Amino acid sequence: MDWLQLFFLHPVLFYQGAAFPFALLFNYLCITDSFSTRARYLFLLAGGGALAVAAMGAFAVLVFVPALGAVVLIHSLGPRHVHRPTFLFQMSWQTLCHLGLHYTEYYLQESPSTRFCITLSSLMLLTQRVTSLSLDIFEGKVEVASEAVGSESSLPKRLWKALPYCSYLLFFPALLGGPLCSFQRFQSRVQGPRSWDPRHSLWALTCGLQILGLECLKVAMRWAVSVGAGLTDCRHLQCVYVMWSMAGLFKLTYYSHWILDESLLQAAGFGSGFGGSTGEESFVPDADIWTLETTHKLSLFTRKWNHSTAQWLRRVFQQGRTWPLLQTFVFSAWWHGLHPGQVFGFLCWAVMVKADYLIHTFAKVSIRSQLMWLLYRTLTWAHTQLIIAYIILAVEARSLSSLWLLCNSYNSVFPMVYCILFFLLAKRKHKCN
Template sequence: MGWLRLFFLYPVSLYQGTAFPFALLFNYLCSMDSFSTHARHLFLLAGGGALALAAMGSFAVLVFIPALGTVVLIYSLGPQEVHRWAFFFQMSWQTLCHLGLHYTEYYLQEPPSTRFCITLSSLMLLTQRVTSLSLDICEGKVEAASRDIRSRSSLSEHLCRALPYFSYLLFFPGLLGGPLCSFQRFQARVQGFSSVCPRYSFWTFTWKGLQILGLECLMVVMRRVVSAGASLADCRQLQCIYVMWSTAGLFKLTYYSHWLLDDSLLCAAGFGSEFGESPGEEGYLPDADIWMLETTHRISLFTRKWNQSTARWLRRLIFEQGRAWPLLQTFAFSAWWHGLHPGQVFGFLCWALMVKADYLIHTFANLFIRSWPMRLLYRTLTWAHTQLIIAYITLAVEGRSLSSLWLLCNSYNSVFPMVYCILLFLLAKRKHKVN
């Protein structure tokens, strides 16, 4: 079961690749004055509907229903009530769908449909857009066109005013992946679009394509290494550390490649960073900062840079709203959002402890380590330890099931998070005494 997410990411990448020509077509059409804002919204919405049906089949209705429900809530409720009800409705719907996956995997003991897994992934991304939009309305950043669904306006007028919301929630470049695009940015691009310099666009996409190709080649090598070696079920002692590192490396390479493809699709459609920012607009943030992720010696920095747009969304939605234990609330919600599988609950709670320990360890080290040779040694050791802890968390989250989690916890790999847990206890106790 631990490989399920890897398997369904490949067809997702395939569908994202087929959407690429349509993104370029949208980019080209937007440079024409005859292509109105209304037509742009319809193009994005129709593309999203077609992509959903192609990738999810009949399961696409599980994405269409909450999108429709969200628009109804926006038109029916006041700005201060929208976020609470939209959050409750969307997370309840997503949780019911995740429970269906639990039932298939753990009760029926059957592999779930690939289309259903793609649908769940799309629902998670829809949750981001729904809650981001509802928060914008609640905070006054976005003004809903009308909140009286019973007004005397005709049905066609209601649909025209609701079209931007439908288009945003289901637009095809962000349906199956990609960094979270705020509604403000989405509207700014649709309403005031200008085509990018062809030469700049060509070199941008060429560079991204070379990066994806390089990652795919590395993935082939890593897949052969992982397949030829032992697994956590039959590894011996220190060999389990190598098994964990190589398997987690394959997962990370898969995500990096997928995120770069998603980012390229958004850029091709005109929602990327190279088009500049509008005043008051939430900046574009790509998900993958590979160099920073692979070189940092701090778990807290890795956490902020891993899937960056999601990290920013979680910070805004949970961390900044939480009054008590905001860090724990954020990681607990992340486990809920991912589906509440046993490995995910353990992995995200472990991650929260590691981030807390990271802050205390590095604060303490900065006070007492002065010479550059000791700092170099310290950075090297903490880099290796950070990479191994992240590998441990990755296998816990991606393994998901209790059996996979049991194998991981019973291996030598548990030493690495245990060291940080002990240091967290000792340094927290020391800090308390000092205070």
């Protein structure tokens, strides 16, 4: 139950809820054309600064420093050289902060400050926006006038030029959560005209009902988990139920958070269906619950889980020529903080995805009967859900003791089955080639 106590004490929900009226106010003022473009950028930036200070306290400096550093690098380096230094600077800063968390948890044996944990979460999201922006500049999608260090342009002029980038990196609807919004989409929504869409009210009602339903399910699931045995005292196949129910509770919490975060972006006018310009990048929601809960393909689940982050990871590593899948999952472990459970969980996930590709390719050419295909889909759906439950608990476990409890239970049979099939099918494929 220690994992659950750490996971469900989320003041982030309070701060996201508190930011909601300001997001609606911003959208309303843009619709009524009461704001100039600069005023819109300043409103979003000031809101981000205020939200950071309220949620993180003095730790907000740890977010402001890399954001300003990224803006300086963007304006100092040429488009062809901006991505790698910016990426390394941001990840180095984030890693130092994660090492501070490691020091507190593992060396001092103390519980980390809640505000510090919120800061780390915000830093991870900032890394997404920084790398997305630097890649856009590198690929020529966003043009930035490089500013030499000894340039004679006035300080106010430099600040106005940097305002859109500072505002993007710290704008309050995406500071503590939400799908990744590209700079192109952000700039288009800030600078472009707004109009009220009647579907806005229907969308808000739908999101509210979804969150309410998920919270009711969480209450029921939390009660089932609290009255049952844990991984420390479960026996044999009972551990499978314990793993499934605990992972289900984690998933429901993720879904609820993602929908709330997406709602905040939508309320501010950065979501889908609110007067976007032609050619604008599409809005990618993180919570495709139907696909996640019904797919029998682990690879499809992986692409849809935290969808905008999955797209961001593929974009960063899609040009890698050697082991791009492994690079992606190794970086995911690094980005999340390199806790023991995270390293094990993401490496296990990489092997499972590779096995999933081979298994479904083999089944596609081998299964002819409709009945056998239905049985195959049912079994692989159940196996996919159980493997994902195993990975979620491994990633959330963090410590070696909690990870050992999971690995030493009957639940390890499920990833082992895919590992065995992976080696057998890989050997068969090698012989055929």
